[in-house]
Amino acid sequence: MHKVHIFNTLSRKKELFKSMKEGFVGIYVCGPTVYGDPHLGHAKSYISFDVVVRYFRYLGYRVRYVQNITDVGHLTDDADDGEDKMAKQSRIEQLEPMELAEKYTYRYFRDMDRLNVLRPDISPRATGHIPEQIAMIKTLLSKGHAYEIGGNVYFDVTSLPDYGKLSGRKLDEAESGSRVATSDEKRHPADFALWKKADSSHIMQWDSPWGNGFPGWHIECSAMATKYLGKTIDIHGGGLENQFPHHECEIAQCEGTYDEPFVRYWMHNNMVTLNGQKMGKSLGNAISLEQFFTGDHKLLNRPWSPEVIRFFLLQSHYRSTTDFSEEALTSAESGYRNLVEILDLLHLVAQNGTTSFNGNRKGDATAEGKKSKKNDVDEVNSYATGKQDSSGAPFDLQTLKDGLHECMNDDFNSAKAIGFLFEKLRPLKQPLQNGKIPSNIGELSDFVTQFCRDVLAIWSLGKTSDAQDEVPFNEVMQLLLELREQARKNRDWNTADQIRDRLKEIGVTVEDGAGSSTYKLS
RNA sequence: GGCGACAUGGCCGAGUGGCUAGGCAGAGGUCUGCAAAACCUCGUACGGCGGUUCGAAUCCGCCUGUCGCCUCCA
Numbered sequence: 151m152h153k154v155h156i157f158n159t160l161s162r163k164k165e166l167f168k169s170m171k172e173g174f175v176g177i178y179v180c181g182p183t184v185y186g187d188p189h190l191g192h193a194k195s196y197i198s199f200d201v202v203v204r205y206f207r208y209l210g211y212r213v214r215y216v217q218n219i220t221d222v223g224h225l226t227d228d229a230d231d232g233e234d235k236m237a238k239q240s241r242i243e244q245l246e247p248m249e250l251a252e253k254y255t256y257r258y259f260r261d262m263d264r265l266n267v268l269r270p271d272i273s274p275r276a277t278g279h280i281p282e283q284i285a286m287i288k289t290l291l292s293k294g295h296a297y298e299i300g301g302n303v304y305f306d307v308t309s310l311p312d313y314g315k316l317s318g319r320k321l322d323e324a325e326s327g328s329r330v331a332t333s334d335e336k337r338h339p340a341d342f343a344l345w346k347k348a349d350s351s352h353i354m355q356w357d358s359p360w361g362n363g364f365p366g367w368h369i370e371c372s373a374m375a376t377k378y379l380g381k382t383i384d385i386h387g388g389g390l391e392n393q394f395p396h397h398e399c400e401i402a403q404c405e406g407t408y409d410e411p412f413v414r415y416w417m418h419n420n421m422v423t424l425n426g427q428k429m430g431k432s433l434g435n436a437i438s439l440e441q442f443f444t445g446d447h448k449l450l451n452r453p454w455s456p457e458v459i460r461f462f463l464l465q466s467h468y469r470s471t472t473d474f475s476e477e478a479l480t481s482a483e484s485g486y487r488n489l490v491e492i493l494d495l496l497h498l499v500a501q502n503g504t505t506s507f508n509g510n511r512k513g514d515a516t517a518e519g520k521k522s523k524k525n526d527v528d529e530v531n532s533y534a535t536g537k538q539d540s541s542g543a544p545f546d547l548q549t550l551k552d553g554l555h556e557c558m559n560d561d562f563n564s565a566k567a568i569g570f571l572f573e574k575l576r577p578l579k580q581p582l583q584n585g586k587i588p589s590n591i592g593e594l595s596d597f598v599t600q601f602c603r604d605v606l607a608i609w610s611l612g613k614t615s616d617a618q619d620e621v622p623f624n625e626v627m628q629l630l631l632e633l634r635e636q637a638r639k640n641r642d643w644n645t646a647d648q649i650r651d652r653l654k655e656i657g658v659t660v661e662d663g664a665g666s667s668t669y670k671l672s
Numbered sequence: 673g674g675c676g677a678c679a680u681g682g683c684c685g686a687g688u689g690g691c692u693a694g695g696c697a698g699a700g701g702u703c704u705g706c707a708a709a710a711c712c713u714c715g716u717a718c719g720g721c722g723g724u725u726c727g728a729a730u731c732c733g734c735c736u737g738u739c740g741c742c743u744c745c746a
Binding site: 162179180181182183188189190191192193194195196198199235317318319320367387388389390391392393394395396419420421422423426427428429430431432433436462465466467469470471472473475477478479480481482483484485486488489491557560563565566568569570571572573576579580583584638641643646647650659660661662663668670 | 674675676677678683684685686687688693694695696697703704705706707708709710711712738739740741742743744745746
């Protein structure tokens with residue numbers, strides 16, 4: 151039986167995961183505020199939790215994954231005086247708030263899809279759950295956890311003795327902190343808004359028992375998480391910077407409403423840094439995912455493919471900061487290509503058994519590859535025959551499985567798992583190329599495929615193999631390589647080199663291996 | 673100021689007190705008409721100072737440095 155250990159922010163320890171309901175996992179992750187393009191920081195967070203969800207599913211759990219879309223309530227400034235982020239951006243872009251939300255929601259999912267991040271099972275919108283939020287606020291008021299002043303409703307943090315338990319904050323400290331512009335009407339500086347009164351100029355407003363207004367930022371997550379996952383949920387995830395105040399407030403609202411523990415395991419991913427500084431919109435150093443994919447940013451020299459971005463991020467642990475640099479991306483890319491080559495080889499040999507085919511596919515690991523005309527036939531093929539022997543010693547599959555499971559069970563250590571994959575699979579490369587095939591190649595391939603495709607999702611087999619124009623192009627190439635091979639046999643180096651040089655000019659690199667030649671698009 | 677992290681070889685990055693993480697780059701070698709690619713081999717690193725211990729990158733303390741949160745942010 152698998153024993154997954156999760157670092158729980160509540161206890162600051164790794165704990166054995168036990169779901170409330172045997173075989174089921176409910177997980178809520180704070181989604182984006184859709185007022186701008188997603189950047190590398192979003193990618194780190196959502197890829198991290200993507201792997202968590204994927205791994206639980208791989209283990210056989212039925213997972214319900216809820217991730218909200220925040221389209222109202224996020225204020226640009228202090229919770230009392232700030233303007234709603236959505237409203238502000240709507241004005242700048244001259245769009246209806248709903249247009250704006252749709253635009254950036256679409257772009258968010260588009261970029262996550264590219265990164266091979268599975269979509270949540272439920273993506274609830276904050277604006278779609280105003281009644282639920284109002285209901286919750288009413289309960290909090292009736293139970294004495296909140297108070298209303300002139301159309302504004304605030305949560306009374308002193309009404310909950312353990313407020314601050316997640317972030318380790320104490321109320322008296324917050325009080326002494328000399329914060330700017332705390333509203334006079336709040337009873338305690340740490341009290342936070344549940345409902346804000348809206349004046350007539352405010353674009354987004356709803357009717358409520360306290361007059362027209364809009365919900366505070368934190369209440370949406372409380373309302374939606376409990377609506378879809380119950381009063382107590384297994385796992386709640388989000389970025390480290392949301393630990394306080396956002397997650398602390400979520401706890402206060404839920405536990406104040408239901409008098410039951412809100413979350414059993416809190417998970418927080420760390421930040422992406424750029425030159426040691428957090429990458430964030432407000433700091434102006436965020437590179438959007440779209441910019442990574444196109445290379446269109448002053449800090450980027452070239453485009454980077456989603457596959458490489460994903461691999462790069464998974465090469466560090468989700469609770470570690472990931473320091474971004476193109477140098478680091480470059481080495482991640484090289485490593486990724488090497489790994490994919492082994493995976494492809496393994497898969498192809500397993501598929502073809504003892505046939506003479508002996509080639510492999512190059513994944514479109516580079517964004518340049520994507521841009522190339524023949525982006526879907528970025529292949530290496532060889533036509534030479536090689537004797538294969540599938541009676542080799544069996545590969546120690548159990549050790550591989552156990553090792554990978556151990557990595558993932560230890561707080562989803564994808565970085566360690568990737569290291570382990572390299573360690574175990576790399577020695578397989580040469581024997582496979584020489585036709586020395588372990589007897590359990592089928593099992594091995596099935597497992598590795600499953601793990602790399604379904605859990606880490608860093609490799610998708612057959613992704614490019616069905617391209618329409620691939621077959622003719624391949625055949626033409628095979629013909630050229632055959633002609634060149636004849637020339638080489640006749641020691642007609644002029645012809646052989648001419649073919650290779652001309653192909654090189656067109657953008658096709660020919661490489662002569664032992665007894666066979668291969669080509670790839672550059 | 674309060675709270676919380678982190679400091680690992682040229683770069684990135686795992687790390688359960690004693691046994692090689694891994695990747696990239698680099699060096700040497702094998703193969704090859706040449707080239708390229710590929711494959712094989714190679715690096716004994718853990719911020720500083722103390723302490724615990726037979727033994728610490730790993731535990732404790734102090735110091736230095738970096739970062740995050742305390743205001744919106746994945």
